[in-house]
Amino acid sequence: MGKGIFVVSVPSQGTIRKVAFEILSEARKIADAKAEPLCAVIIGKGVAGLADKFAPYGADKVYVVENDLLEDYTADGYTKALADLITKEEPSTVLAGATGTGKDLMPKVAARIGASMAADCTAIGVDGDAFTVTRYMYSGKMIADVSFQNAAVAIATVRPNVLIAAAPDASKTAEIVNVAAEVSADDIRVKVLEVVKGDAGKVDLTEAEIIVSGGRGMKDADGYSILEDLGKVLGATVGASRAAVDAGWRPVSDQVGQTGKVVSPNLYIACGISGAIQHYAGMGTSKVIVAINKDEEAPILSKCDYAVVDDLFKIVPPLTEAIKKLMAD
Amino acid sequence: MNSIVCLKQVPDTEAQIIATSDGSDVKLDAVKFIISPYDEYGIEEALLQKEKAGGGEVTLVSMGPARVVESIRTGLAMGADKAVHLDDEAFNGSDAQAAAKVLAAQLKGMEYDIIYCGRQAIDDDQSQVGPALAELLGLTHTSVVTKVEVADDKKSVKVNRQIVGGEEIMELPLPCVLTCQKGLNEPRYASLPGIMKAKKKPLQAVKAADIGVDAGTVGAAGSGTRVVKFTAPPTRTSAKIIEGESPEEKAANLAKALREEAKVI
Numbered sequence: 001m002g003k004g005i006f007v008v009s010v011p012s013q014g015t016i017r018k019v020a021f022e023i024l025s026e027a028r029k030i031a032d033a034k035a036e037p038l039c040a041v042i043i044g045k046g047v048a049g050l051a052d053k054f055a056p057y058g059a060d061k062v063y064v065v066e067n068d069l070l071e072d073y074t075a076d077g078y079t080k081a082l083a084d085l086i087t088k089e090e091p092s093t094v095l096a097g098a099t100g101t102g103k104d105l106m107p108k109v110a111a112r113i114g115a116s117m118a119a120d121c122t123a124i125g126v127d128g129d130a131f132t133v134t135r136y137m138y139s140g141k142m143i144a145d146v147s148f149q150n151a152a153v154a155i156a157t158v159r160p161n162v163l164i165a166a167a168p169d170a171s172k173t174a175e176i177v178n179v180a181a182e183v184s185a186d187d188i189r190v191k192v193l194e195v196v197k198g199d200a201g202k203v204d205l206t207e208a209e210i211i212v213s214g215g216r217g218m219k220d221a222d223g224y225s226i227l228e229d230l231g232k233v234l235g236a237t238v239g240a241s242r243a244a245v246d247a248g249w250r251p252v253s254d255q256v257g258q259t260g261k262v263v264s265p266n267l268y269i270a271c272g273i274s275g276a277i278q279h280y281a282g283m284g285t286s287k288v289i290v291a292i293n294k295d296e297e298a299p300i301l302s303k304c305d306y307a308v309v310d311d312l313f314k315i316v317p318p319l320t321e322a323i324k325k326l327m328a329d
Numbered sequence: 330m331n332s333i334v335c336l337k338q339v340p341d342t343e344a345q346i347i348a349t350s351d352g353s354d355v356k357l358d359a360v361k362f363i364i365s366p367y368d369e370y371g372i373e374e375a376l377l378q379k380e381k382a383g384g385g386e387v388t389l390v391s392m393g394p395a396r397v398v399e400s401i402r403t404g405l406a407m408g409a410d411k412a413v414h415l416d417d418e419a420f421n422g423s424d425a426q427a428a429a430k431v432l433a434a435q436l437k438g439m440e441y442d443i444i445y446c447g448r449q450a451i452d453d454d455q456s457q458v459g460p461a462l463a464e465l466l467g468l469t470h471t472s473v474v475t476k477v478e479v480a481d482d483k484k485s486v487k488v489n490r491q492i493v494g495g496e497e498i499m500e501l502p503l504p505c506v507l508t509c510q511k512g513l514n515e516p517r518y519a520s521l522p523g524i525m526k527a528k529k530k531p532l533q534a535v536k537a538a539d540i541g542v543d544a545g546t547v548g549a550a551g552s553g554t555r556v557v558k559f560t561a562p563p564t565r566t567s568a569k570i571i572e573g574e575s576p577e578e579k580a581a582n583l584a585k586a587l588r589e590e591a592k593v594i
Contacts, residue, residue, distance in 0.1 A: 099493065104460060104471070107429075107455075115426075116424070117426055120455070136454065142348065142562070143561070144556040144559055145560075146557065147554070148554055149555055151553040154553070191499065192498075193500055195495060195498075196495050196496040196498065199494070252475070252510075258342050258451060259366050259451065260511070266593050277343060284562060303565050305565060310579055314576035315576050319584060325584075
């Protein structure tokens with residue numbers, strides 16, 4: 001073993017998730033420290049056109065793993081394709097984004113090949129020759145440094161938006177290796193019947209650079225219109241607290257917190273959110289936190305970077321206008 | 330419909346988690362424990378599907394120390410029929426893949442149509458056990474499921490699952506593993522008669538040897554990953570209060586601070 005650091009990417013609707021570039025940039029350092037090649041792995045049908053996207057972020061080699069049966073993502077098909085490649089090429093380390101797909105796929109791959117795995121890591125590195133990761137446990141309440149011991153293959157998924165993608169260097173090139181995945185119809189036991197698209201332009205909360213989030217203080221579903229307006233100006237995704245989701249004001253997919261999504265944007269604006277420990281667990285790693293709350297006693301006001309103690313309905317509309325003006329300057 | 334629900338006991342969502350002074354472990358002795366919330370959706374769905382089918386059994390399977398029995402009894406009080414408690418020192422310190430091995434060894438000899446797991450346990454937050462368990466049992470799976478419809482012939486199941494920017498509808502053959510997401514259902518509370526009945530429901534304690542698990546292949550010894558240090562995350566202690574004579578002025582000052590000081594917009 002030890003023949004490379006793999007960074008796996010499953011394109012979604014013809015585009016590579018940016019977490020792949022974030023991981024490649026950081027994994028470049030690990031590859032150098034371990035003197036192993038850094039290899040991007042892209043899986044799907046008709047994805048060869050994306051192969052040149054990885055070299056600018058440090059990939060030495062790009063495996064393009066294709067088969068017509070890999071048109072839709074299925075854990076069955078993609079596990080076969082990826083596990084076969086790992087078995088053949090014997091990388092020491094396999095990394096992927098902790099996206100919905102990464103979380104669904106990688107534990108199954110690990111079980112198939114008997115690899116060790118840590119999920120949703122926020123740092124990756126080496127200690128001597130050993131691969132190490134850092135990850136949150138207890139939903140953000142504790143940070144754990146994890147070592148891989150006796151791991152023939154170490155697998156880790158990495159939380160989006162945490163590692164920093166290097167500036168792409170267009171002059172770099174990588175060796176492209178085309179792999180015809182040996183996937184047969186019998187391997188794929190599931191059928192994807194339908195994909196129902198939500199709000200088309202919406203960036204997923206886990207990948208959003210800015211999140212504007214509303215809680216119980218929004219009063220009702222209509223209250224969110226001012227957050228949508230602010231979100232539009234900032235290019236932000238709108239999130240919600242559990243209280244707002246349980247009240248039926250926002251869909252479950254918008255929930256940030258211990259029993260919702262764990263997010264790590266550059267800027268998190270919490271409006272009318274008290275900041276219970278469960279909510280904080282889901283957004284505490286945001287780089288800058290703003291809290292707007294009229295309740296001086298709200299816990300979030302002491303656990304944020306900027307606090308505005310006032311009625312959010314009086315603050316948010318002029319904030320939207322003020323930011324619009326700044327952006328225009 | 331026979332279902333298995335994998336249940337994990339975890340610290341309450343309200344619990345403060347503190348590391349030991351040397352950072353080698355976390356202190357859990359004063360913590361209140363609950364069933365991991367996503368596993369509760371699994372219990373509820375198994376009960377709903379059994380009711381719909383008009384028969385079958387719901388079996389809970391949980392790995393962990395003696396305290397886990399309390400959570401198993403809660404699940405039985407909700408309406409599950411019986412339970413297996415995987416209780417052996419050899420299991421202690423299992424990482425996610427090792428835990429999946431123990432569960433797979435137990436489930437191998439059992440009969441089931443659907444195995445439900447939570448989408449993740451809210452202590453380790455790995456989201457690994459469901460997919461890994463499916464693989465070890467030679468089954469297919471899907472994750473973050475928000476709707477389950479079993480076909481009339483009970484040979485397949487149609488599920489809705491969350492994906493980025495929408496939803497996916499899939500069909501899986503039975504048996505299979507499903508990991509449950511919030512929105513799937515509203516877990517019922519245990520009723521008083523349910524709690525009384527739960528005390529008499531079968532609860533089988535299982536050791537490693539009973540399921541043919543070699544102690545060296547699970548637990549800390551059989552785990553490829555190990556937490557070497559726990560630390561508390563950094564806390565924000567000094568929020569800057571944005572001042573202003575009017576809401577408009579506060580809003581303008583905040584915008585300015587985000588632009589010029591924090592440089593995030």
